[in-house]
Amino acid sequence: MNILILGGGGVIGQKLAASLAVRGELRGQPISKLTLADISDPAPVAASFPVDCITCNIADATSVNASVGADVDVIYLLAAIVSAHAEEDFDAGLSINMMGTLNVLERVRALGTRPVVVFTSSIAVYGGEVPDPIIDHTFLNPQTSYGAQKAIGELLVNDYSRKGFIDGRGFRLPTISVRPGKPNRAASSFMSSILREPLNGEEAICPVEDDFPHYYLSPRKCVENLIKGAEIPEADLGMNRCMMMPGKMWTIRQVIDAMTAVAGPEPAKLIRWEPQPDIQRIVKGWRFDMRPEKSVKLGLEADESFEDNIRYYLEDDKPAG
Amino acid sequence: MNILILGGGGVIGQKLAASLAVRGELRGQPISKLTLADISDPAPVAASFPVDCITCNIADATSVNASVGADVDVIYLLAAIVSAHAEEDFDAGLSINMMGTLNVLERVRALGTRPVVVFTSSIAVYGGEVPDPIIDHTFLNPQTSYGAQKAIGELLVNDYSRKGFIDGRGFRLPTISVRPGKPNRAASSFMSSILREPLNGEEAICPVEDDFPHYYLSPRKCVENLIKGAEIPEADLGMNRCMMMPGKMWTIRQVIDAMTAVAGPEPAKLIRWEPQPDIQRIVKGWRFDMRPEKSVKLGLEADESFEDNIRYYLEDDKPAG
Numbered sequence: 231m232n233i234l235i236l237g238g239g240g241v242i243g244q245k246l247a248a249s250l251a252v253r254g255e256l257r258g259q260p261i262s263k264l265t266l267a268d269i270s271d272p273a274p275v276a277a278s279f280p281v282d283c284i285t286c287n288i289a290d291a292t293s294v295n296a297s298v299g300a301d302v303d304v305i306y307l308l309a310a311i312v313s314a315h316a317e318e319d320f321d322a323g324l325s326i327n328m329m330g331t332l333n334v335l336e337r338v339r340a341l342g343t344r345p346v347v348v349f350t351s352s353i354a355v356y357g358g359e360v361p362d363p364i365i366d367h368t369f370l371n372p373q374t375s376y377g378a379q380k381a382i383g384e385l386l387v388n389d390y391s392r393k394g395f396i397d398g399r400g401f402r403l404p405t406i407s408v409r410p411g412k413p414n415r416a417a418s419s420f421m422s423s424i425l426r427e428p429l430n431g432e433e434a435i436c437p438v439e440d441d442f443p444h445y446y447l448s449p450r451k452c453v454e455n456l457i458k459g460a461e462i463p464e465a466d467l468g469m470n471r472c473m474m475m476p477g478k479m480w481t482i483r484q485v486i487d488a489m490t491a492v493a494g495p496e497p498a499k500l501i502r503w504e505p506q507p508d509i510q511r512i513v514k515g516w517r518f519d520m521r522p523e524k525s526v527k528l529g530l531e532a533d534e535s536f537e538d539n540i541r542y543y544l545e546d547d548k549p550a551g
Numbered sequence: 552m553n554i555l556i557l558g559g560g561g562v563i564g565q566k567l568a569a570s571l572a573v574r575g576e577l578r579g580q581p582i583s584k585l586t587l588a589d590i591s592d593p594a595p596v597a598a599s600f601p602v603d604c605i606t607c608n609i610a611d612a613t614s615v616n617a618s619v620g621a622d623v624d625v626i627y628l629l630a631a632i633v634s635a636h637a638e639e640d641f642d643a644g645l646s647i648n649m650m651g652t653l654n655v656l657e658r659v660r661a662l663g664t665r666p667v668v669v670f671t672s673s674i675a676v677y678g679g680e681v682p683d684p685i686i687d688h689t690f691l692n693p694q695t696s697y698g699a700q701k702a703i704g705e706l707l708v709n710d711y712s713r714k715g716f717i718d719g720r721g722f723r724l725p726t727i728s729v730r731p732g733k734p735n736r737a738a739s740s741f742m743s744s745i746l747r748e749p750l751n752g753e754e755a756i757c758p759v760e761d762d763f764p765h766y767y768l769s770p771r772k773c774v775e776n777l778i779k780g781a782e783i784p785e786a787d788l789g790m791n792r793c794m795m796m797p798g799k800m801w802t803i804r805q806v807i808d809a810m811t812a813v814a815g816p817e818p819a820k821l822i823r824w825e826p827q828p829d830i831q832r833i834v835k836g837w838r839f840d841m842r843p844e845k846s847v848k849l850g851l852e853a854d855e856s857f858e859d860n861i862r863y864y865l866e867d868d869k870p871a872g
Contacts, residue, residue, distance in 0.1 A: 357790070359688075359789055367680075367681040367692055369689060369691065369692040369791070370691070370706075371709070371791045372792060373713065373790065374705070375710050375714065378707070382703050385693070385702050385706075386699070386703075388692070389696050389699035393641065393696065469692060470692045
């Protein structure tokens with residue numbers, strides 16, 4: 231089993247690589263090779279099988295062609311620029327999120343190797359005037375360019391699969407929290423920062439009110455779901471291969487209370503409340519009342535409680551010292 | 552009011568041009584110029600205002616840039632290759648239906664002129680396992696590349712509108728019948744042929760059973776709806792600018808009975824029943840139980856009866872002699 235992670239330098243890509251290294255197998259086969267590809271050199275991951283780290287710009291078809299070989303069995307297509315970034319830089323969103331996805335799909339179509347392609351979409355595909363709750367058959371009406379580009383990626387993954395060019399499956403990720411590392415340009419970045427920084431003993435800014443509801447998943451569960459996602463038998467995917475990845479809805483108050491329950495009262499005192507209209511304009515258009523059925527039936531899972539998300543961060547990611 | 556019809560040489564493009572010539576105005580303004588653009592020279596249309604006929608290949612950005620000027624107020628983006636064609640020639644579908652739409656949108660974004668863009672999508676965006684009836688908020692799960700490319704066009708039209716690059720509106724056309732002229736490469740082509748050829752005194756082949764249900768609209772009503780579609784006040788479009796164009800569901804038996812009611816018993820005798828699995832595989836994946844609400848509220852209309860569709864053909868299109 232030869233696996234390529236496009237976006238292998240990102241938070242999820244690195245955690246996925248580490249998890250694959252521990253498992254040593256995927257889809258019932260031992261992993262023979264893992265390639266981590268990203269726009270800049272991804273950090274290596276220790277494993278009992280060879281791990282290559284390469285640079286690849288998915289917006290550039292030549293770079294994609296050089297990075298995606300005929301011997302690849304499973305491609306994780308995680309590479310993207312995130313919501314606020316794509317909203318500010320429309321060209322970058324088009325060329326990376328939309329054309330980048332097309333470049334990868336076109337490359338494997340040309341190879342004729344029909345790999346498994348696991349595509350990460352986002353709950354940012356939902357929005358507009360569709361009624362709650364969001365169910366498996368809800369219309370995608372993204373209100374960001376990032377969401378539109380992800381919805382386009384889903385249509386491509388479905389069509390390339392239907393045509394037999396790939397064995398694709400797409401998962402709409404909830405907001406991943408607690409996300410380790412630095413803040414990024416996702417409008418949702420604060421939904422990790424207000425927990426991560428205080429848990430690290432640092433100040434953080436919360437740009438929304440404490441009753442703001444959102445739909446969350448921990449990085450640990452996300453990676454477990456991405457591995458399960460690659461292993462779902464093709465016959466079980468049906469005519470739509472793109473679906474919600476299960477998460478849970480919490481308010482800002484609930485996630486802060488969960489932090490307090492796990493880590494005591496001090497971290498919450500490090501949160502400063504500063505309303506930010508630009509961020510609010512994006513995130514208040516997002517939907518949060520999600521009722522995934524298909525992905526749950528296929529074995530994907532949400533976290534049990536947000537206390538778990540906090541504990542996973544402390545166990546997996548909190549910097550030492 | 553300077554109007555450009557991309558796909559101006561097609562059946563709907565020509566009828567739209569003729570209708571605009573009769574009206575002389577659009578969106579409350581006199582028409583100053585009409586340009587018909589198509590892959591080969593579109594037929595001219597007589598009008599009291601200047602009508603230019605030009606060639607434009609929307610798959611070619613240079614051709615698009617030469618055809619779409621800064622003085623255009625309204626663009627009808629009708630140009631596409633149809634379902635069976637896009638299914639056979641995947642590259643052509645991608646480059647014309649998907650990249651062609653993108654080329655037009657990118658051109659007007661670069662111009663910064665924010666024209667009204669009326670985009671024709673298709674009920675081929677529906678399919679898969681979504682429950683009946685199809686309502687305004689139903690998930691798009693196309694089961695043809697044509698449908699996927701149209702659904703991608705819708706997402707682009709919505710996002711370019713949301714960003715303020717265009718004032719877009721998209722309409723999912725029912726199958727247009729009775730379509731004049733020659734059969735085309737749409738899998739739905741027979742849904743006109745089995746009426747048109749017999750009404751012209753010629754034989755036609757019906758490749759499906761007579762209880763096959765489908766969703767229809769006459770060319771005359773389609774053109775009326777496209778004109779109304781350009782005139783809908785932007786504020787009434789809401790957060791999703793793409794919607795079903797109203798049609799009506801009929802079985803093959805019903806449309807043939809309507810022909811008999813209007814034109815007597817002879818035409819129906821010219822239909823030969825020859826099941827065609829390739830056509831059936833495509834059209835049986837299409838949905839027909841549509842319940843458009845938004846477009847009806849906005850003033851768009853279906854035909855009253857299929858007898859009307861037959862009469863419109865006899866009045867508007869039947870070759871003389």
